[in-house]
Amino acid sequence: MSSENTSQSTPQLANAIESIGAGENAELEILKILIARASDKDPVLGEVIRFCAIPRRFNAELIGALRQAPDDRETNEVLFTKIVSFSFARKRPDGEYKYNDGTREALLGEWRSPEKREQFDQLNQHLVDFFKAECEKIVRLEPDLAIVATLLQQASPARHVQVTSIFQRRLVAPLLEALYHKSLISAEACYKYFERLFQDHEERGQLIVCDSLLTGTRDCLERLPADSGKERWLKWLLYWRARLKREFREEGQAAEILSDLLPQTEDDTLLKLWVLGDLGAIYYQQSKLREAGEKYKQVIELASTSGEDPYNLPIWYHRLAELYAALDEFDDAEENYRKAIVLAKDNASMEIAAQVDLAGVLYTRGNWEDALNTTIATLHLARTKLPSDKQVYRAVLNQLM
DSSP states (O other): OOHHHHHHHHHHHHHHHHHHHHOTTHHHHHHHHHHHHHHHHOHHHHHHHHHTTSSSSBOHHHHHHHHTOTTOHHHHHHHHHHHHTSTTEEEOTTSOEEEOHHHHHHHHHHHTSHHHHHHHHHHHHHHHHHHHHHHHHHHTTHHHHHHHHHHHHHHOHHHHHHHHHHHHHHHHHHHHHHHHHHHHHOHHHHHHHHHHHHHHHHHTTOHHHHHHHHHHHHHHHHTSOGGGSHHHHHHHHHHHHHHHHHHTTOHHHHHHHHHHHGGGGTTOHHHHHHHHHHHHHHHHHTTOHHHHHHHHHHHHHHHHHHOOOTTTHHHHHHHHHHHHHHTTOHHHHHHHHHHHHHHTTTOHHHHHHHHHHHHHHHHHTTOHHHHHHHHHHHHHHHHHHOTTOHHHHHHHHHHHO
8 A cells, every 4th residue: 555545544544443432333434434445446346345235145146146247257256356355254154255244234224224225125126136037047947857756756755855855945045035135125025025936836836935935034024123014914924824834734723823813904904805715715624614604704795895805706705605505505505606607707717617516506406407508608618718728628517417
């Protein structure tokens, strides 16, 4: 360092030493001086030092994502080498790096200031996109795993379980990082992203992934400040926990979670609807038909008066109709199947299912001509709206046989 640079930096260092004794932001003030001195030599380095406080870990590839320059590998590597030479960069057991907690919290506090908030959210979204891409790389291996899964299961069920578990853990890791960065944007952003991920992996039958997503999202939300609006979304996570319990056939535990949650839903109509609907389904599976009926009536009334969740309203009418049919109360069953059909015009699968079941009720009541006409109309509906769904065809044809 030249004598000129030394003379310029000495007053700054003296001021920093004074702030250590007098102010609570001493670490941030020293960081600002270090970053300013780095910026004087390399403006990009000063910027990236601040960037690297945002992820929980960083490497050259993540620096590329933050800079939106993933193909500039040489510069990213040079920047990474310079940053890890600072004393506040700590090596993790996995070989990647992170900032010490004090440094990171000081810089994150600066990022959360109103003047930097917009850029902070953009950088977090860049990281979400990066980790989403990492997950998609792993997902592309799934067909290869499926090819060998059957053979592996036959040869060694234990090995099959082990390989599947390893694959799902690798899948979860980038998703949890993406959720973390969504939580830095907002509690709502984190929850909404979780909801999409959960439903996607639930549909694939990857319940271990769903469980990890639930745990990780709750951890992210609980770490947010009290004024972040997290409480609403933490309640929703209880609903998804109960839903996952149902997937694991733990109906009793699911009902307990939902029953405890129900009194907490008065300020969230949609959540109340879903809790009531799932409680009805659980009671039906437990053969508690009267209790199930009460829940379905409550959910239908609330959905009808509030106008919330019109998509699920025909589903709840359909479930109530099924319940009446199970009780041999066929007048009520027919009435509710017809209501489900009218309301399900934008849901072809639901409309067809309700018409198939209505045909069954009409046949049971001896209205054979109406049952046949309804079945034929349903077959036409299936051919026009769901021509490739063979399962629907089988259900309709069963009514004709």
